Amino acid sequence: MGRWAPPEVVADALRGDEDAADRLVCAVWPRCSRLAASIIGDWSLAQDAAQEACVILHRKVRGLRSVAAFDSWMYRIVLREASRVRRSNAPFEQLAEHCEGVDAAVSLDVWRALATLPPKLRTVVVLFYFDALTSEEIAGILRVPHATVRTRLLRARDRLRGLLRDYDDAYVPVLEINHHAI
Amino acid sequence: MQSDFAEYGRLVRESLAVPDVPLATIRRRSRAARSLARVQSVAALILVLCAAGAGVSLGAKIYDGMKVWLSGGKAALVVDSFTMLREPMDAEFRAIIARATFPVVLPVGLPQGTHIVRVFFTPADHPSTLTVEYENDRPRIRAGFTLLDPAIVNVPNALLPAGSARPSFQPTESWRAGNEVVIVPSGVVAAQQLGRIRAAMAATTPAASLAENEPYLARILVLGGSLRVDRARKLAAMPDASSVLLDPNEKRAITRLAALGKPMLDGRRTFISNIRYVNGEPDYSRARGTASHAIAIPAAGVRAIAAVLRKDGSCDCEVFYRSPGHGLAWVWMIPVRGPADMRAYAVDERTGRVTPRPLRSAEAGVRFGGEW
Numbered sequence: 287m288g289r290w291a292p293p294e295v296v297a298d299a300l301r302g303d304e305d306a307a308d309r310l311v312c313a314v315w316p317r318c319s320r321l322a323a324s325i326i327g328d329w330s331l332a333q334d335a336a337q338e339a340c341v342i343l344h345r346k347v348r349g350l351r352s353v354a355a356f357d358s359w360m361y362r363i364v365l366r367e368a369s370r371v372r373r374s375n376a377p378f379e380q381l382a383e384h385c386e387g388v389d390a391a392v393s394l395d396v397w398r399a400l401a402t403l404p405p406k407l408r409t410v411v412v413l414f415y416f417d418a419l420t421s422e423e424i425a426g427i428l429r430v431p432h433a434t435v436r437t438r439l440l441r442a443r444d445r446l447r448g449l450l451r452d453y454d455d456a457y458v459p460v461l462e463i464n465h466h467a468i
Numbered sequence: 469m470q471s472d473f474a475e476y477g478r479l480v481r482e483s484l485a486v487p488d489v490p491l492a493t494i495r496r497r498s499r500a501a502r503s504l505a506r507v508q509s510v511a512a513l514i515l516v517l518c519a520a521g522a523g524v525s526l527g528a529k530i531y532d533g534m535k536v537w538l539s540g541g542k543a544a545l546v547v548d549s550f551t552m553l554r555e556p557m558d559a560e561f562r563a564i565i566a567r568a569t570f571p572v573v574l575p576v577g578l579p580q581g582t583h584i585v586r587v588f589f590t591p592a593d594h595p596s597t598l599t600v601e602y603e604n605d606r607p608r609i610r611a612g613f614t615l616l617d618p619a620i621v622n623v624p625n626a627l628l629p630a631g632s633a634r635p636s637f638q639p640t641e642s643w644r645a646g647n648e649v650v651i652v653p654s655g656v657v658a659a660q661q662l663g664r665i666r667a668a669m670a671a672t673t674p675a676a677s678l679a680e681n682e683p684y685l686a687r688i689l690v691l692g693g694s695l696r697v698d699r700a701r702k703l704a705a706m707p708d709a710s711s712v713l714l715d716p717n718e719k720r721a722i723t724r725l726a727a728l729g730k731p732m733l734d735g736r737r738t739f740i741s742n743i744r745y746v747n748g749e750p751d752y753s754r755a756r757g758t759a760s761h762a763i764a765i766p767a768a769g770v771r772a773i774a775a776v777l778r779k780d781g782s783c784d785c786e787v788f789y790r791s792p793g794h795g796l797a798w799v800w801m802i803p804v805r806g807p808a809d810m811r812a813y814a815v816d817e818r819t820g821r822v823t824p825r826p827l828r829s830a831e832a833g834v835r836f837g838g839e840w
Binding site: 315395446 | 498
């Protein structure tokens with residue numbers, strides 16, 4: 287709980303406080319944009335999806351049943367909006383141009399790795415590795431069986447392992463995935 | 469334990485430069501979507517309310533603004549426009565009933581504490597269809613009773629829209645009461661309760677039913693989805709159209725309106741038109757909503773409330789406003805939650821001077837969670 291925004295801000299927004307809803311949108315916006323970008327692979331489409339998600343958040347947050355339900359709900363909204371605007375052949379590599387303060391090669395590597403994955407595998411990889419969610423939490427968000435999440439993670443890992451062979455040795459650590467973490 | 473991929477991935481993703489949040493756009497779109505959703509829910513409600521059940525031998529009916537087709541105990545409805553009035557007050561309700569094309573027998577025999585939440589009618593000038601939505605907490609009732617003029621022109625079934633424009637058929641309870649047809653969605657009122665209402669309607673007259681409905685009507689002007697409406701109603705000891713209750717969301721508009729020197733409009737009445745049907749469902753993407761431009765609180769009253777909000781605006785309160793005249797405004801701050809007591813102020817509308825006003829004995833009993 288509290289991945290997206292401080293619980294007290296969520297609680298205020300749940301009570302129908304419109305100022306709190308504004309604060310909540312401001313709090314979730316960066317994460318929204320970045321999560322959408324990781325799934326869509328297109329910077330401008332990601333901004334569209336993030337804005338759509340925030341409009342839904344602003345409009346519907348007061349109908350949410352509890353603060354504890356917020357994180358999963360927010361993930362679901364962003365993922366759904368991201369899947370709506372997602373295009374095949376998304377220019378993942380161009381995301382590297384929007385990264386600041388990291389090695390461009392490493393950045394390029396990460397986005398290329400995600401680009402190789404089909405959307406379903408990419409989603410679980412992003413949630414598991416980047417958002418540090420457990421496979422149970424991902425199953426809850428995606429509303430799929432736990433076993434399905436584990437299978438997708440294993441498949442994703444296999445695909446990314448295959449990618450290792452095409453890269454320089456220097457990049458191997460970047461793409462190495464801890465099997466036991468699954 | 470996380471892998472290198474996870475660490476690098478997180479690092480790279482966090483390094484993505486995010487533009488400023490387009491808050492104004494999000495807020496504007498959220499409000500627009502909320503309004504549309506409200507229209508959709510209202511029209512969907514009408515769709516359900518007006519579907520007719522078995523036992524009504526009317527054939528097909530057409531209304532200016534609405535069409536109803538009956539077939540085998542089910543009915544389909546198409547409505548292209550209607551007017552909705554939230555929290556109707558006595559005079560408004562009487563005016564609608566008086567203009568109806570048929571002698572309206574309103575539902576009677578409803579339990580004590582019932583309240584009329586909304587009225588839908590079409591056409592606007594001389595309604596031949598009315599849906600009155602009642603609400604009660606104990607026993608729990610939230611039901612719309614649709615009252616139709618049976619003398620309206622029949623429509624050939626051939627005119628039932630075909631293809632994706634064909635409306636869906638839905639089951640309801642329905643019966644004839646005097647010169648009207650009453651329709652209630654199946655299952656929203658307990659069978660025993662519905663039986664009592666039906667019997668009471670058969671035994672009453674239009675005038676008597678209207679008199680019996682008077683206590684169900686709002687005695688104050690309610691703007692927004694207020695939570696303390698019962699208490700505010702009690703504050704307005706006398707029926708008085710100048711008493712207005714604002715919920716916390718409506719309250720926020722006060723400061724802006726005061727700065728512009730504008731009055732607060734009465735947004736309870738909305739006219740929805742141009743409703744089309746696609747895939748058997750109403751399509752609201754091109755529907756037009758027109759809100760009333762009647763003034764709920766004059767500019768001087770808005771300034772008076774703004775002055776109170778500057779003094780006592782931090783609480784999560786509803787605002788109850790009343791203008792007793794002579795350039796004076798009374799403003800009550802009614803806490804939405806928590807143990808805080810209600811507070812009352814007198815405001816000189818000319819100077820904007822706010823004076824805390826001791827609560828009268830009856831008012832002093834208004835506490836969160838308490839009876840008074």
